[in-house]
Amino acid sequence: MGLDIVLRNWRRTALVAALCVLAAIVYLATATYKYRAEMRVMQAPTQTTSSSQQMNALSGIAAIAGISMSGSETDLLPLYVEGLRSLAVARELARDPVLMRALFPGEWDSQAGRWREPPASLPSRLKSGLRSALGAPMAKWRPPGERELRDFLVKNIEVETSTKAPLTLVYFEHPDRKFALDFLTRLDRATDNLLRNRAELRASASIRYLSGELTRVELAEHRAALVANLAEQEQRRMLIRSPLPYAVEVFDPPSVSNATVTPQPPIVLLGAGILGILIGIGWSVVDVMRDRRGR
Known part of the structure; x- marks a missing residue:
């Protein structure tokens, strides 16, 4: 049953895996x-x-x-x-x-x-915003x-x-x-x-x-x-x-x-591909379970 789900949705899984590998390539190019x-x-x-x-x-x-x-x-x-x-x-x-x-x-x-104080990155701004919302003291640069x-x-x-x-x-x-x-x-x-x-x-x-x-x-x-x-x-x-x-x-x-x-490109690319496959399979399983509940 599980194999049937994977085979029926292989295009979706392949697409997700390809997107993850593409994201890994972008990361490696800028790392x-x-x-x-x-x-x-x-x-x-x-x-x-x-x-x-x-x-x-x-x-x-x-x-x-x-x-x-x-x-x-x-x-x-x-x-x-x-x-x-x-x-x-x-x-x-x-x-x-x-x-x-x-x-x-x-x-x-x-x-x-x-x-000079460096420009804040997106994660730093998000962290600062969360600390400010919680009323936590902010450390000055x-x-x-x-x-x-x-x-x-x-x-x-x-x-x-x-x-x-x-x-x-x-x-x-x-x-x-x-x-x-x-x-x-x-x-x-x-x-x-x-x-x-x-x-x-x-x-x-x-x-x-x-x-x-x-x-x-x-x-x-x-x-x-x-x-x-x-x-x-x-x-x-x-x-x-x-x-x-x-x-x-x-x-x-x-x-x-x-x-x-x-970073090590072979490991990063392999890990991205495996992660994409797992996400694609999980997505397919969730869709099938949702369809069954709808019936």
Whole structure:
């Protein structure tokens, strides 16, 4: 029965499918094609800053003195992943006006040399009209800054964790092939430097505190714990300041695809054709059911 309905209305189904494919062709002709820049990173090797024998010998004394003797490093890979799309990293990148103009070209007036509000698109106008009708507050346009860049990072930086190896894939898509590669490289450096600088500030603060404690603590056991922890923090700060990557190591350096990855014309056309066929079949079934009810 269902096959009979399809066969009787094949012209309608074919027409709907053709219209959907035509719409897909128009979309592909006007779409923005993007290249993909990607890299694979892994957790940087943990640096042990004090021997286990020394830690075991002094841990009890340090606990009495209220001093932390833990020499283990935090797993920095999750922090790195979150940092890629953080406001702190966006704030650092937003200091480069050339980069901001490249990321938000639709809002930069090169002739006037200033930012301008872009013309609202139809979806934006519909959304604004709906919010206005509901009495919701309307956000005013402002020149792109660190918060707009953070929103851009959240929407455009993708992260995938491998289930086969301890690797994390980070990728970014952009119409400009060279810019995609350069931006991903800068994002990686900015995120790693953010974590490195925060770790160095913490280590330096610990060194200042421990040095101050040494001037007032007189008990020999407590002084031994302070000296050991101070040496540990100083060694940790030296490792943080090394030229090696701090949070993660790059397993596969940033690279960019030779061809565009989105949109993919074969998939778009095939999907449009299948969608058109399904709409045509559904339309035919609804007509048949309506005719039966009319009888």
